[in-house]
Amino acid sequence: MKAAAREWVEKAEADYAAALLLRRSRKKFARDIVCFHLQQCAEKYLKGQLMEAGIPFPKTHDLERLLDLALSVDAALASMRPAMATLTDYAVEIRYPGRTTAPADLRILMRSTELVRDVIRRRLRLPRDRRGRRLD
Secondary structure (H helix, E strand, O other): OOHHHHHHHHHHHHHHHHHHHHHOOOOHHHHHHHHHHHHHHHHHHHHHHHHHHOOOOOOOOOHHHHHHHHHOOOHHHHHHHHHHHHHHOOOOHHHOOOOOOOHHHHHHHHHHHHHHHHHHHHHOOOOEOOOOOEOO
16 A cells, blocks of 8 residues: 555544544533544545545545545445535534534444445455454
């Protein structure tokens, strides 16, 4: 794997670890931050995939836009579109007043992020953890 792609993966895993840690707190205020980190994990994995494929990408949090770029070299990633659509909204808006994350939304985002993480880790040929999930 290219060094630049590995850096994106490492940053993605840091966001994933932060989300899992904060999720344990079970505080209402933490759900928004957990969802932000889940979105960031998916975004960074997708950018790592683009970096590995040699595809330049803009500075954006729009995961569907980034996915469209990735589809030019890997059509199998299309299965992630619903997850990307769900996650995109949690990059910016959730960090400001006027919106909070419900417990059900958190569960949906967790599944969406795990799907993105698993698919891209498989594409990058990264190892799995003991529960079958891929890890560095």
